[in-house]
Amino acid sequence: MSAISKHWSELTAGVDCATLSHPGKTCHSHILFQLRTTVWGNMQFFIPVSILRLFLLIYTQKSVSWHIVRQTLFEFSCMVANGWVVSNSWSACFCAFYHWFGRIINNYSVSMAALPGTLVMFWMPQYVQMSHARAVFNVFVECWIKSRNHPWMEYARESKTIGTVVFMLISATIGYYAQRTKAVEFWFFAPLKKNSNDHSKTPCFHRNTCQSYILDGMKTCFTFGMILELARKLIASAPRIRRHPPALLGAISRIRFKFVAFLTLYNGLFRFVTCFLAQHRRKVSSYDSTVAGLISGLSYSLSPNFNVFSLAMTAMIQNIWNYISEQYGGLDLVKRFNRLSFTSIAWVLLMNYNMYSRAYYPYAMSKYALKFTDVCSNSQARTASECLAKLFLAAN
Incomplete structure (x- = not known):
């Protein structure tokens, strides 16, 4: 498929926007149709996401309140609006570029058509900016790795051993920088620090026994993993479940229990190693979290997948930047970078790359990314990708 971009001029000579984007429709009728139908498409995609968000807020705050419900509804509305604008920006601008x-x-008509819509992210609430930027970064990492044709890259992405070793190193890096920063980033383990519990009577800095501390962490990760998997299945199976409700049982039966086991063991190993090292020497070392992160990374071999791998890379980069900000925050260069909305900038750049990938590398994209672009665009992304592929096959 990458050959399309190299021979774009010959392939698209005399081709209009209708051929690639909306066969059998005029631009006007196509855009009006998209404006109407993408509202439900985005709602359909983000309802399970918002339900997961609501459950996590209730779980972390240990309470149910109107404030939490209102916050979730507001974020849901923002996510739907953002997806609606991005999708229709692509549809309208693709046609506009052709007529202008x-x-x-070239490929700019494919990758840049969504640009005006992606800029809306700068006005979205912080949670939406952060969650969307991380999601699209994960999509980018997975697609980039899968689409590389170098022999060593092909071997590395198929090797469970190499994947596990690299994940262990990333995990160790997360542990190293998370231990040395005040900011708390979402990840599947969190190093305990002395000021988090000044009254601890154990060298490990936690209030309860080591056994309780380890089991509590494993229970939390097990619960989170099950909720995450259920939400993933609901998102992927929503259209089928709507037509045939009993399909929900089939979706639940296909939950990746190995993934849940990985999260549970990953957190449990991290806590066990940190407690073992602290108890062994009767004091905590600043490198305990690094060692624990490395060893717990072995559990990745239970369920190696690109989603976790790319999410780990995101957490590593964020923790490194937090460390730089806290240690060198007085430097003018760091101050200037901190004033920028990195999450929104990443979303703008990578979402447009996502459109490019949907056209040229659909085989390399994750199922989540394909589902996101297709459902939120009311299958516009799939239609355009299929039309482009047919054009390429007809020319060959």
């Missing part, structure tokens, strides 16, 4: 320039301009 009289032709479809």
